[in-house]
Amino acid sequence: MSSPPITSSVSVATLRYTSLAAAIFAFALVVWGGIVRINGAGMTCPDWPRCRGAWFPALNDPVVYEWTHRLGAPLLTLLIIATIVAAWRARRERPAAWRASWIAGALLVAQVIVGALTIKYANNPPSVAAHLGLGILTFVSLLMVWYAASQAQDAGATAAEAVPTSTAAMKSRLLWLSYARLSVSAAIATFAAIVAAGYMSASNDGLACTGFPLCNGWGPPVDASQQIHMGHRVLAYLAFVLILGVALGGARTADPRVRRLAWLALALSVLQVGLGVGTIASGLAPVLRSVHQANGALLFATLATLCYAAYVRFGRTASATTAASERARATAPAAQHP
Numbered sequence: 396m397s398s399p400p401i402t403s404s405v406s407v408a409t410l411r412y413t414s415l416a417a418a419i420f421a422f423a424l425v426v427w428g429g430i431v432r433i434n435g436a437g438m439t440c441p442d443w444p445r446c447r448g449a450w451f452p453a454l455n456d457p458v459v460y461e462w463t464h465r466l467g468a469p470l471l472t473l474l475i476i477a478t479i480v481a482a483w484r485a486r487r488e489r490p491a492a493w494r495a496s497w498i499a500g501a502l503l504v505a506q507v508i509v510g511a512l513t514i515k516y517a518n519n520p521p522s523v524a525a526h527l528g529l530g531i532l533t534f535v536s537l538l539m540v541w542y543a544a545s546q547a548q549d550a551g552a553t554a555a556e557a558v559p560t561s562t563a564a565m566k567s568r569l570l571w572l573s574y575a576r577l578s579v580s581a582a583i584a585t586f587a588a589i590v591a592a593g594y595m596s597a598s599n600d601g602l603a604c605t606g607f608p609l610c611n612g613w614g615p616p617v618d619a620s621q622q623i624h625m626g627h628r629v630l631a632y633l634a635f636v637l638i639l640g641v642a643l644g645g646a647r648t649a650d651p652r653v654r655r656l657a658w659l660a661l662a663l664s665v666l667q668v669g670l671g672v673g674t675i676a677s678g679l680a681p682v683l684r685s686v687h688q689a690n691g692a693l694l695f696a697t698l699a700t701l702c703y704a705a706y707v708r709f710g711r712t713a714s715a716t717t718a719a720s721e722r723a724r725a726t727a728p729a730a731q732h733p
Contacts, residue, residue, distance in 0.1 A: 406485040410492060412546040413481045417474035418537035424467045425530045427460075429688040432523065432596060433681045436460035443514040468507060470531075475503050490541035499536040504732060505529055517691060518662055520597040527593035528586070531692050533621065535699045541597075542700055546707075568709065574644050574653075575705035581637035581660070582698035588630035589691045595627045601679045607672055608632070629673065638664045641701065656701040663694040 431437055436457035440446035442621060446462050475496075482489070482496035511523040580590040595601060603620035604610035608628070616622045638660050645657025670687040677683055 406481065407488050407544060408543035410478070410481040410485045410489065411541060412540040414492070414496070414544055417471065417478045418534060418541055420467070420471055421530070421537050422689075422696075424464070424471055425466050425527070425534055426685065427467065428527070428530060430681075430685050431460045431464050432518075433684050434460055436623070437518040437523075438514070440465065441509045455554065468510070468633045472503060472507075475499055475537070478537065482540060482544075486530055489544045492540045494535055495540045495543055499533060499540060502529055502533040502536055505704050506533055516595060520594045523597035524590045524594040527616045528590040531586070531589060532697060532717055534692060538696050539699065539703060542703060546708050547672070553691060568653050571705060571709040574641075575702060575709050577637065577644060578641050578702045579696060581634060581641050582695060582702055583585035584630060584637055585691070585695045585698055588627060588634050589688075589695060591623075591627040591630050592688070592691070595623050596684075598623055599658065600624045601684075602675070604628070605675055607675070635664050635668060638698070641698075646702075646709075651703070653701065653704050653708065656697060656704060660694065660697045660701060663690060666690055672725055 401726055438461075439458045440452070442448065444465075446452040446458065446465065452458055452462060477494045484492040486493035506526070509522065509526050509529055512524045516522045525556045563579055592629060598620070600620040600623045603618075603624040604616070606612060610616050610621050610625055616625045642657045642661035645654050648654055648657075667687070667690050670690055674680065674683040674687050
Protein backbone atom coordinates (compact mmCIF):
# COMPACT_ATOMS: atom_id res chain seq x y z
CA MET A 396 0.00 0.00 0.00
CA SER A 397 1.54 3.29 -1.08
CA SER A 398 1.76 6.21 1.31
CA PRO A 399 -0.20 9.41 0.57
CA PRO A 400 1.66 12.20 -1.22
CA ILE A 401 3.53 14.58 1.05
CA THR A 402 1.61 17.55 -0.34
CA SER A 403 -1.70 15.91 0.63
CA SER A 404 -0.48 15.26 4.17
CA VAL A 405 0.66 18.87 4.49
CA SER A 406 -2.69 20.16 3.21
CA VAL A 407 -4.64 18.08 5.71
CA ALA A 408 -2.34 19.08 8.57
CA THR A 409 -2.71 22.75 7.64
CA LEU A 410 -6.48 22.35 7.60
CA ARG A 411 -6.45 20.79 11.05
CA TYR A 412 -4.38 23.60 12.53
CA THR A 413 -6.28 26.47 10.91
CA SER A 414 -9.73 25.05 11.68
CA LEU A 415 -8.80 24.33 15.29
CA ALA A 416 -7.42 27.85 15.74
CA ALA A 417 -10.58 29.30 14.20
CA ALA A 418 -12.83 27.13 16.40
CA ILE A 419 -10.99 28.12 19.58
CA PHE A 420 -11.14 31.79 18.64
CA ALA A 421 -14.86 31.55 17.79
CA PHE A 422 -15.52 29.92 21.17
CA ALA A 423 -13.57 32.69 22.93
CA LEU A 424 -15.62 35.27 21.04
CA VAL A 425 -18.87 33.64 22.18
CA VAL A 426 -17.68 33.66 25.79
CA TRP A 427 -16.50 37.27 25.52
CA GLY A 428 -19.83 38.29 24.00
CA GLY A 429 -21.54 36.86 27.07
CA ILE A 430 -19.21 38.85 29.32
CA VAL A 431 -20.07 42.00 27.36
CA ARG A 432 -23.79 41.39 27.90
CA ILE A 433 -23.43 40.40 31.55
CA ASN A 434 -21.50 43.59 32.30
CA GLY A 435 -24.18 45.70 30.62
CA ALA A 436 -21.76 46.92 27.95
CA GLY A 437 -23.70 45.82 24.89
CA MET A 438 -24.79 49.34 23.95
CA THR A 439 -21.64 51.24 24.93
CA CYS A 440 -20.97 51.43 21.19
CA PRO A 441 -24.39 52.61 19.95
CA ASP A 442 -23.40 52.81 16.27
CA TRP A 443 -22.05 50.25 13.77
CA PRO A 444 -19.51 49.47 12.36
CA ARG A 445 -17.70 52.28 14.19
CA CYS A 446 -17.91 52.90 17.92
CA ARG A 447 -19.09 56.33 19.02
CA GLY A 448 -18.24 57.68 15.61
CA ALA A 449 -14.64 56.45 15.64
CA TRP A 450 -12.81 53.34 14.52
CA PHE A 451 -10.59 53.55 17.60
CA PRO A 452 -12.63 55.13 20.42
CA ALA A 453 -11.38 56.04 23.86
CA LEU A 454 -11.27 52.69 25.61
CA ASN A 455 -12.91 53.69 28.84
CA ASP A 456 -14.61 51.03 30.92
CA PRO A 457 -17.07 49.57 29.84
CA VAL A 458 -16.49 50.61 26.19
CA VAL A 459 -13.44 48.35 26.12
CA TYR A 460 -15.68 45.28 26.51
CA GLU A 461 -17.81 45.96 23.44
CA TRP A 462 -15.01 47.33 21.26
CA THR A 463 -12.72 44.35 21.85
CA HIS A 464 -15.64 42.05 21.09
CA ARG A 465 -16.13 43.83 17.78
CA LEU A 466 -12.41 43.68 17.07
CA GLY A 467 -12.65 39.91 17.26
CA ALA A 468 -15.05 39.76 14.28
CA PRO A 469 -12.49 40.72 11.57
CA LEU A 470 -9.89 38.47 13.19
CA LEU A 471 -12.31 35.54 13.10
CA THR A 472 -13.13 36.40 9.49
CA LEU A 473 -9.45 36.04 8.56
CA LEU A 474 -9.23 32.70 10.36
CA ILE A 475 -12.35 31.38 8.61
CA ILE A 476 -11.05 32.51 5.21
CA ALA A 477 -7.79 30.68 5.96
CA THR A 478 -9.82 27.61 6.95
CA ILE A 479 -11.84 27.69 3.72
CA VAL A 480 -8.66 28.00 1.65
CA ALA A 481 -7.04 25.12 3.55
CA ALA A 482 -10.21 23.03 3.16
CA TRP A 483 -10.23 23.69 -0.59
CA ARG A 484 -6.64 22.47 -0.86
CA ALA A 485 -7.55 19.29 1.05
CA ARG A 486 -10.99 18.83 -0.53
CA ARG A 487 -10.13 15.50 -2.18
CA GLU A 488 -8.76 13.97 1.01
CA ARG A 489 -11.37 15.52 3.35
CA PRO A 490 -14.52 16.40 1.35
CA ALA A 491 -16.68 16.61 4.49
CA ALA A 492 -14.37 19.25 5.96
CA TRP A 493 -14.58 21.22 2.70
CA ARG A 494 -18.39 21.28 2.91
CA ALA A 495 -18.38 22.22 6.58
CA SER A 496 -16.00 25.12 5.93
CA TRP A 497 -18.54 26.72 3.60
CA ILE A 498 -21.21 26.37 6.27
CA ALA A 499 -18.89 28.18 8.69
CA GLY A 500 -18.37 30.97 6.17
CA ALA A 501 -22.11 31.39 5.58
CA LEU A 502 -22.79 31.45 9.32
CA LEU A 503 -20.13 34.13 9.80
CA VAL A 504 -21.82 36.37 7.22
CA ALA A 505 -25.17 35.87 8.96
CA GLN A 506 -23.55 36.57 12.33
CA VAL A 507 -22.10 39.89 11.17
CA ILE A 508 -25.49 40.98 9.81
CA VAL A 509 -27.32 39.99 12.99
CA GLY A 510 -24.63 41.70 15.08
CA ALA A 511 -25.33 44.96 13.27
CA LEU A 512 -29.08 44.47 13.74
CA THR A 513 -28.51 43.83 17.44
CA ILE A 514 -27.04 47.33 17.76
CA LYS A 515 -29.78 48.84 15.59
CA TYR A 516 -32.50 47.35 17.77
CA ALA A 517 -30.72 48.23 21.03
CA ASN A 518 -29.99 44.66 22.12
CA ASN A 519 -33.64 43.60 22.21
CA PRO A 520 -34.18 39.97 23.30
CA PRO A 521 -34.83 38.42 19.84
CA SER A 522 -31.68 39.96 18.33
CA VAL A 523 -29.54 38.95 21.31
CA ALA A 524 -30.84 35.37 21.19
CA ALA A 525 -30.22 35.15 17.42
CA HIS A 526 -26.73 36.62 17.80
CA LEU A 527 -25.85 34.11 20.50
CA GLY A 528 -27.26 31.18 18.52
CA LEU A 529 -25.38 32.08 15.35
CA GLY A 530 -22.17 32.59 17.29
CA ILE A 531 -22.40 29.10 18.78
CA LEU A 532 -23.29 27.56 15.41
CA THR A 533 -20.26 29.26 13.86
CA PHE A 534 -18.03 27.82 16.59
CA VAL A 535 -19.49 24.34 16.20
CA SER A 536 -19.26 24.39 12.39
CA LEU A 537 -15.54 25.20 12.66
CA LEU A 538 -15.15 22.40 15.18
CA MET A 539 -16.80 20.06 12.68
CA VAL A 540 -14.26 21.14 10.06
CA TRP A 541 -11.47 20.22 12.46
CA TYR A 542 -13.11 16.93 13.45
CA ALA A 543 -13.72 15.90 9.84
CA ALA A 544 -10.15 16.85 8.93
CA SER A 545 -8.79 14.81 11.84
CA GLN A 546 -10.55 11.58 10.88
CA ALA A 547 -8.71 9.29 8.48
CA GLN A 548 -10.78 8.07 5.56
CA ASP A 549 -10.43 4.46 6.66
CA ALA A 550 -10.32 5.07 10.40
CA GLY A 551 -11.40 2.17 12.54
CA ALA A 552 -12.81 -1.18 11.63
CA THR A 553 -15.61 -0.96 9.11
CA ALA A 554 -19.05 -2.22 9.90
CA ALA A 555 -18.78 -4.67 7.02
CA GLU A 556 -15.90 -6.37 8.85
CA ALA A 557 -17.71 -6.29 12.18
CA VAL A 558 -21.15 -7.48 11.01
CA PRO A 559 -20.90 -10.70 8.97
CA THR A 560 -24.53 -11.49 8.13
CA SER A 561 -27.31 -9.58 6.38
CA THR A 562 -29.68 -9.86 9.37
CA ALA A 563 -27.07 -8.67 11.86
CA ALA A 564 -26.05 -5.84 9.53
CA MET A 565 -29.64 -4.65 9.21
CA LYS A 566 -30.13 -4.75 12.98
CA SER A 567 -26.91 -2.81 13.54
CA ARG A 568 -27.95 -0.27 10.93
CA LEU A 569 -31.32 0.37 12.59
CA LEU A 570 -29.71 0.67 16.02
CA TRP A 571 -27.19 3.23 14.79
CA LEU A 572 -29.88 5.18 12.97
CA SER A 573 -32.01 5.33 16.14
CA TYR A 574 -29.01 6.39 18.21
CA ALA A 575 -28.01 9.07 15.72
CA ARG A 576 -31.55 10.47 15.74
CA LEU A 577 -31.58 10.49 19.55
CA SER A 578 -28.28 12.39 19.52
CA VAL A 579 -29.70 14.94 17.08
CA SER A 580 -32.76 15.40 19.30
CA ALA A 581 -30.53 16.02 22.32
CA ALA A 582 -28.42 18.51 20.37
CA ILE A 583 -31.50 20.40 19.13
CA ALA A 584 -32.99 20.59 22.63
CA THR A 585 -29.68 21.81 24.04
CA PHE A 586 -29.33 24.48 21.37
CA ALA A 587 -32.90 25.63 21.95
CA ALA A 588 -32.22 25.90 25.69
CA ILE A 589 -29.11 28.01 25.02
CA VAL A 590 -30.98 30.38 22.70
CA ALA A 591 -33.83 30.63 25.22
CA ALA A 592 -31.26 31.49 27.89
CA GLY A 593 -29.98 34.34 25.72
CA TYR A 594 -33.52 35.63 25.34
CA MET A 595 -34.12 35.32 29.09
CA SER A 596 -30.90 37.16 29.89
CA ALA A 597 -31.65 40.02 27.50
CA SER A 598 -35.14 40.26 29.03
CA ASN A 599 -33.62 40.57 32.54
CA ASP A 600 -35.71 37.62 33.70
CA GLY A 601 -32.89 35.60 35.23
CA LEU A 602 -34.31 35.93 38.75
CA ALA A 603 -37.98 35.72 37.83
CA CYS A 604 -37.93 32.18 39.24
CA THR A 605 -35.78 31.46 42.29
CA GLY A 606 -37.12 28.03 43.20
CA PHE A 607 -35.89 24.67 41.91
CA PRO A 608 -36.86 22.62 39.97
CA LEU A 609 -40.01 24.67 39.39
CA CYS A 610 -40.44 28.43 39.60
CA ASN A 611 -41.53 29.88 42.96
CA GLY A 612 -43.27 26.92 44.55
CA TRP A 613 -45.39 24.33 42.78
CA GLY A 614 -47.77 26.68 41.03
CA PRO A 615 -47.53 27.58 37.33
CA PRO A 616 -45.71 30.75 36.15
CA VAL A 617 -48.00 33.72 36.71
CA ASP A 618 -46.50 36.43 34.51
CA ALA A 619 -44.52 36.85 31.29
CA SER A 620 -41.15 37.04 33.06
CA GLN A 621 -41.72 33.73 34.83
CA GLN A 622 -42.96 32.13 31.62
CA ILE A 623 -39.81 33.21 29.79
CA HIS A 624 -37.64 31.87 32.61
CA MET A 625 -39.47 28.56 32.83
CA GLY A 626 -39.40 28.20 29.05
CA HIS A 627 -35.62 28.04 29.30
CA ARG A 628 -35.78 25.57 32.18
CA VAL A 629 -38.26 23.24 30.46
CA LEU A 630 -35.97 23.05 27.43
CA ALA A 631 -32.99 22.44 29.71
CA TYR A 632 -34.81 19.62 31.54
CA LEU A 633 -35.80 18.05 28.22
CA ALA A 634 -32.21 18.27 27.00
CA PHE A 635 -30.95 16.62 30.19
CA VAL A 636 -33.33 13.66 29.83
CA LEU A 637 -32.34 13.18 26.18
CA ILE A 638 -28.64 13.43 27.02
CA LEU A 639 -29.10 10.81 29.73
CA GLY A 640 -30.58 8.53 27.08
CA VAL A 641 -27.67 9.33 24.76
CA ALA A 642 -25.17 8.42 27.48
CA LEU A 643 -26.89 5.14 28.35
CA GLY A 644 -27.19 4.22 24.69
CA GLY A 645 -23.59 5.21 24.01
CA ALA A 646 -22.36 2.98 26.83
CA ARG A 647 -23.70 -0.04 24.91
CA THR A 648 -22.03 0.75 21.60
CA ALA A 649 -18.87 -0.86 20.29
CA ASP A 650 -17.39 2.45 19.15
CA PRO A 651 -15.06 3.88 21.84
CA ARG A 652 -15.18 7.35 20.28
CA VAL A 653 -18.96 7.46 20.56
CA ARG A 654 -18.83 6.16 24.14
CA ARG A 655 -16.37 8.85 25.20
CA LEU A 656 -18.39 11.63 23.59
CA ALA A 657 -21.63 10.35 25.14
CA TRP A 658 -20.20 10.26 28.65
CA LEU A 659 -18.56 13.65 28.17
CA ALA A 660 -21.93 15.08 27.13
CA LEU A 661 -23.55 13.68 30.28
CA ALA A 662 -20.78 15.07 32.50
CA LEU A 663 -21.09 18.52 30.93
CA SER A 664 -24.87 18.33 31.26
CA VAL A 665 -24.69 17.56 34.98
CA LEU A 666 -22.21 20.42 35.39
CA GLN A 667 -24.54 22.70 33.42
CA VAL A 668 -27.45 21.97 35.75
CA GLY A 669 -25.24 22.66 38.75
CA LEU A 670 -24.04 25.93 37.26
CA GLY A 671 -27.62 26.96 36.54
CA VAL A 672 -28.70 26.30 40.11
CA GLY A 673 -25.61 28.06 41.45
CA THR A 674 -26.21 31.07 39.23
CA ILE A 675 -29.73 31.53 40.61
CA ALA A 676 -28.63 30.89 44.20
CA SER A 677 -25.86 33.50 43.88
CA GLY A 678 -28.22 36.15 42.58
CA LEU A 679 -26.78 35.97 39.04
CA ALA A 680 -23.09 36.22 39.91
CA PRO A 681 -21.30 37.41 36.73
CA VAL A 682 -18.60 34.74 36.88
CA LEU A 683 -21.12 31.91 37.19
CA ARG A 684 -23.23 33.35 34.37
CA SER A 685 -20.19 33.46 32.09
CA VAL A 686 -19.12 29.92 32.94
CA HIS A 687 -22.72 28.71 32.53
CA GLN A 688 -22.85 30.08 28.98
CA ALA A 689 -19.39 28.77 28.09
CA ASN A 690 -20.21 25.29 29.38
CA GLY A 691 -23.46 25.31 27.42
CA ALA A 692 -21.55 26.02 24.22
CA LEU A 693 -19.13 23.17 24.98
CA LEU A 694 -22.05 20.83 25.70
CA PHE A 695 -23.70 21.61 22.38
CA ALA A 696 -20.36 21.21 20.58
CA THR A 697 -19.90 17.79 22.18
CA LEU A 698 -23.37 16.69 21.11
CA ALA A 699 -22.82 17.96 17.57
CA THR A 700 -19.59 15.98 17.36
CA LEU A 701 -21.41 12.94 18.71
CA CYS A 702 -24.08 13.32 16.01
CA TYR A 703 -21.38 13.40 13.35
CA ALA A 704 -19.67 10.30 14.75
CA ALA A 705 -22.97 8.42 15.07
CA TYR A 706 -24.00 9.16 11.49
CA VAL A 707 -20.56 8.08 10.26
CA ARG A 708 -21.12 4.73 11.98
CA PHE A 709 -24.62 4.54 10.52
CA GLY A 710 -23.12 5.07 7.06
CA ARG A 711 -20.70 2.23 7.66
CA THR A 712 -23.48 -0.12 8.78
CA ALA A 713 -25.45 0.83 5.67
CA SER A 714 -22.46 -0.28 3.61
CA ALA A 715 -22.29 -3.42 5.72
CA THR A 716 -25.92 -4.24 4.96
CA THR A 717 -25.28 -3.95 1.24
CA ALA A 718 -22.12 -6.03 1.46
CA ALA A 719 -23.80 -8.72 3.54
CA SER A 720 -26.76 -8.90 1.14
CA GLU A 721 -24.40 -9.29 -1.81
CA ARG A 722 -22.54 -12.08 -0.02
CA ALA A 723 -25.85 -13.82 0.72
CA ARG A 724 -26.93 -13.62 -2.92
CA ALA A 725 -23.54 -14.86 -4.09
CA THR A 726 -23.62 -17.92 -1.83
CA ALA A 727 -27.30 -18.77 -2.40
CA PRO A 728 -26.82 -20.53 -5.79
CA ALA A 729 -23.95 -22.56 -4.39
CA ALA A 730 -26.13 -23.69 -1.51
CA GLN A 731 -28.97 -24.69 -3.84
CA HIS A 732 -26.70 -26.56 -6.31
CA PRO A 733 -24.01 -28.43 -4.39
